[in-house]
Amino acid sequence: MEKKTTLDKVNALYPSLTTILGTKVDGKNNFITIAHVGIMNHGTPQHLSFGLNKSHYSNKGILENKVFSVNIPGRDLVVETDYFGIVTGKTTDKSEILDVFYGESENAPMIQACRVTMECRLARTIDFETHDVFIGEIVETYADAGVVNEGKIDIAKVDPLLFDMASLKYWSLGQPVAGCWNKGKELKKKLASE
Numbered sequence: 720m721e722k723k724t725t726l727d728k729v730n731a732l733y734p735s736l737t738t739i740l741g742t743k744v745d746g747k748n749n750f751i752t753i754a755h756v757g758i759m760n761h762g763t764p765q766h767l768s769f770g771l772n773k774s775h776y777s778n779k780g781i782l783e784n785k786v787f788s789v790n791i792p793g794r795d796l797v798v799e800t801d802y803f804g805i806v807t808g809k810t811t812d813k814s815e816i817l818d819v820f821y822g823e824s825e826n827a828p829m830i831q832a833c834r835v836t837m838e839c840r841l842a843r844t845i846d847f848e849t850h851d852v853f854i855g856e857i858v859e860t861y862a863d864a865g866v867v868n869e870g871k872i873d874i875a876k877v878d879p880l881l882f883d884m885a886s887l888k889y890w891s892l893g894q895p896v897a898g899c900w901n902k903g904k905e906l907k908k909k910l911a912s913e
């Protein structure tokens with residue numbers, strides 16, 4: 720058996736999905752790139768998690784307004800996505816970079832150019848030493864008709880940006896490999912017949 724290399728406590732849970740959170744801070748729309756995202760459950764209400772360093776400007780808006788948007792940028796928005804992740808609203812107005820639309824709340828600006836966006840209500844905040852982990856409950860999901868097929872989001876058409884910390888690169892999706900809850904049946908059948 721090949722010997723494994725140890726890497727100390729390196730977080731190997733990549734790639735993750737690159738998102739842009741939208742909120743209103745000090746009366747102005749602000750956008751922040753967030754790739755440390757999680758799916759907390761599967762069902763209704765549906766909860767998602769986002770880990771934001773406490774040093775960021777966006778935290779104030781999310782904590783005050785208790786709403787935010789989660790935008791899924793595609794490959795076509797890689798420049799704007801990276802910009803939102805390297806410039807802070809503390810010193811730079813990021814509100815005019817992309818057109819926005821609104822759902823229920825005026826404090827959760829959503830990016831028109833993102834093919835999929837979710838409006839979230841802040842359900843809970845987990846107070847870590849360095850990070851606020853915001854747990855959002857999805858209020859409504861918006862998508863361009865062109866990426867929806869029989870009521871479902873076609874991920875290939877969304878063409879999301881995947882984030883990898885090791886290479887510090889945005890990656891894209893490859894081809895589908897096999898059907899979930901399906902491919903394993905081959906082994907199940909084989910073992911049952913032995």
Ligand SMILES: Cc1cc2nc3c(=O)[nH]c(=O)nc-3n(C[C@H](O)[C@H](O)[C@H](O)COP(=O)(O)O)c2cc1C
Pocket residue numbers: 737749750751752753754755756770771772774775776777778800801803804805806807808809882
């Ligand atoms: C690809 C990418 C992913 C990022 N992911 C996170 C993240 O998950 N959590 C975090 O706290 N900061 C993350 N950042 C850093 C923030 O987006 C960045 O510091 C931003 O400028 C803060 O904006 P604000 O101060 O206007 O809120 C990421 C940056 C990039 C470029």
